[in-house]
Amino acid sequence: MAFNIKARSASETGIIELKAGDGSPLTDDDGNVLSVTVHSxxxxxxxxxxxxxxxxxxxRMRKNGGKLxxxxxxxxxxxxxxxxxxxIKFNGDIEHPDAQNSADLPxxxxxxDTLGFIRDHVFAEAGDWSSFTGGSAKG
Structure with a gap:
C-alpha cells in the first residue's frame, strides 16, 4: 500500500511557546510557560x-522610484x-497596560519595543514550517 503523504500535512494553527530575551522559556510568576496560538x-x-x-x-518601493x-x-x-x-490568542493570564481587553493584547x-524579543521570536517561529509539522521530522 502506498504511503499517504497527507499524513505529514502541516497544521493550520499551532502553539508557540514564548521565550524570554535570554532564550529561556518565558514564564509567569507561578512558573507556567506562556504561549501564543497562531495561524500557520x-x-x-x-x-x-x-x-x-x-x-x-x-x-512603498513603487512610490520611491524602486528603491529597495x-x-x-x-x-x-x-x-x-x-x-x-x-x-489567534495569547495563552495564559497575560495583561499589558496598553491593552484594554484580550483583543488588544497582541x-x-x-x-x-521592550518586548521586542517576543515579536521577533513569534515572527521567526510562525514562518518556520517545522513549528506546524510535528509528523514531518524524524529524530
Whole structure:
C-alpha cells in the first residue's frame, strides 16, 4: 500500500511557546510557560497576512522610484500588522497596560519595543514550517 503523504500535512494553527530575551522559556510568576496560538503558513489567514505585507512593501518601493530601502522603511509596523493578523490568542493570564481587553493584547505586546524579543521570536517561529509539522521530522 502506498504511503499517504497527507499524513505529514502541516497544521493550520499551532502553539508557540514564548521565550524570554535570554532564550529561556518565558514564564509567569507561578512558573507556567506562556504561549501564543497562531495561524500557520498552511492557513489562508497566514497567506493573506503575508500577501498584505508584501503589497505594502511593493507599494512603498513603487512610490520611491524602486528603491529597495523603501520596502523596509516600516519593517516593524509591517511585522506587527502581520503578527496581529495571524495571532489567534495569547495563552495564559497575560495583561499589558496598553491593552484594554484580550483583543488588544497582541498589538500591545508586538508594538512594545521592550518586548521586542517576543515579536521577533513569534515572527521567526510562525514562518518556520517545522513549528506546524510535528509528523514531518524524524529524530
Amino acid at each position: 503558513p498552511a492557513s489562508k489567514q497566514w497567506e493573506q497576512a503575508q500577501a498584505a505585507m508584501n503589497r505594502k512593501r511593493a507599494e 530601502e523603501a520596502a523596509i522603511d516600516n519593517a516593524k509596523a509591517d511585522q506587527v500588522a502581520f503578527l496581529c493578523a495571524i495571532t 498589538r500591545a505586546i508586538y508594538e512594545d
